[in-house]
Amino acid sequence: MKRAPRLLVLVFASALALRADPWRWAALPGYEIFSDVAEPATQEQLQDFLVAYRDFQRLWPTPHMAGAEPALIVFCDTPAEFARLNPKAPANSRDLATEFGGRPAVMENMHLVARPLVRPYNMMSFSLREVYARYHLRMVGERVPPWLEAGLGKLVSGAVCEDDQVRFPALTTDPTLPYRRAGGEPDLREALRQGKFLSLERLLGETQPPPPRAGRNPEPDGSQESLWGMLPSGLFVDESYEFTQFCLFGAAGRYRAAFIKFAQAASNGPPDEAAFRQCFGLDYDAMLLNLWRYVEVGQGQTFELADLGAGPVAAPPVLKFQAAPEAAVRRMEEEWKAAPPGYGRILRREPR
Numbered sequence: 001m002k003r004a005p006r007l008l009v010l011v012f013a014s015a016l017a018l019r020a021d022p023w024r025w026a027a028l029p030g031y032e033i034f035s036d037v038a039e040p041a042t043q044e045q046l047q048d049f050l051v052a053y054r055d056f057q058r059l060w061p062t063p064h065m066a067g068a069e070p071a072l073i074v075f076c077d078t079p080a081e082f083a084r085l086n087p088k089a090p091a092n093s094r095d096l097a098t099e100f101g102g103r104p105a106v107m108e109n110m111h112l113v114a115r116p117l118v119r120p121y122n123m124m125s126f127s128l129r130e131v132y133a134r135y136h137l138r139m140v141g142e143r144v145p146p147w148l149e150a151g152l153g154k155l156v157s158g159a160v161c162e163d164d165q166v167r168f169p170a171l172t173t174d175p176t177l178p179y180r181r182a183g184g185e186p187d188l189r190e191a192l193r194q195g196k197f198l199s200l201e202r203l204l205g206e207t208q209p210p211p212p213r214a215g216r217n218p219e220p221d222g223s224q225e226s227l228w229g230m231l232p233s234g235l236f237v238d239e240s241y242e243f244t245q246f247c248l249f250g251a252a253g254r255y256r257a258a259f260i261k262f263a264q265a266a267s268n269g270p271p272d273e274a275a276f277r278q279c280f281g282l283d284y285d286a287m288l289l290n291l292w293r294y295v296e297v298g299q300g301q302t303f304e305l306a307d308l309g310a311g312p313v314a315a316p317p318v319l320k321f322q323a324a325p326e327a328a329v330r331r332m333e334e335e336w337k338a339a340p341p342g343y344g345r346i347l348r349r350e351p352r
Helices: 004-019 039-059 079-085 126-140 146-158 188-193 200-205 235-249 256-266 273-280 284-297 326-337
Strands: 024-028 031-035 071-076 095-100 103-109 160-162 165-167 302-304
Touching (some): 024 039, 039 126, 071 079, 071 126, 071 326, 079 326, 095 126, 126 146, 200 235, 200 273, 235 256, 235 284
Parallel strands (some): 031 071, 071 103
Antiparallel strands (some): 024 031, 095 103, 165 302
16 A cells, blocks of 8 residues: 555656657758657658758759758647647647748648648648748848749749659639739730730839738638738739749759849849849840740740759758757747747748
8 A cells, every 4th residue: 555656656657758749850951840740740741841852952052141040840749739839829720830030930730731642743731831932032131022032932832843853833824723813914924915024124123022912811820921822913923933933944044043143142232234134144125035935935844853953863851850959849839839929821021
């Protein structure tokens, strides 16, 4: 009888140990990942992210600023854990994304994230796409211009990365598909034929992002914009997307290095045609003619990774998880618990 209390204490302690789901941690250049989900499920959820990471890094390696905080990716195993870390979030939120002092962050409620047994297309979640775009833009420069945010955001959101290829959907005139312009505004090809295509001087000189697309239901957390399907609408975004895609992928990669150089210059000060000509060797009008041709015949293409960079195509990176450092877990949890209400999947950066 005297041993019973000790036995009860041992049983209770063992139960707590069994119930505890210790955080596991892994790192990738520019990212740190926490998960209390079983490692096979975590690796499965990250599979397409790592493929896309490999593909985009081959295309445009992310510059890493000295002292920059890594982006944060968190996978929660249960709704209770998700709610504990996000006490102000709406119930049954699938994922949340925000920034902590310039540190892009996303958390996924894995209990609500279902993966099909057969993956007919790239299944990289939209929240993971967003955190990639956010971090990359943060590293490009201090004041990323609206055309680059819109162009790269739509590029990352729509890319299908598989079989050592990158494929992009074409902008379409089909009224049943999401690229159809609302309110009678023509889509990009129609705008080109009607002579309403924006000049590069206007596109690249815009300093204020266009308003968000109207008439869309908000996200469960109340936000009105997210990376996929709810970017600001209109020709500005479509033309930014096509210009970004053309420079990075089209013309056999002829303008890729020039585009990266110009994007970095434009993200650290107002661009002008002289800077554009210095990077591309073309003035605005000459490049616009090239873009017109691409819009007419170059949409919906598939690009081979072998053609997008020098050297053999490497395998996607492999993440090795380990027990998360206590200090890192404490900081991660404190950041999420302190997040304000109403934050959500918003690609555009907050004004500095």
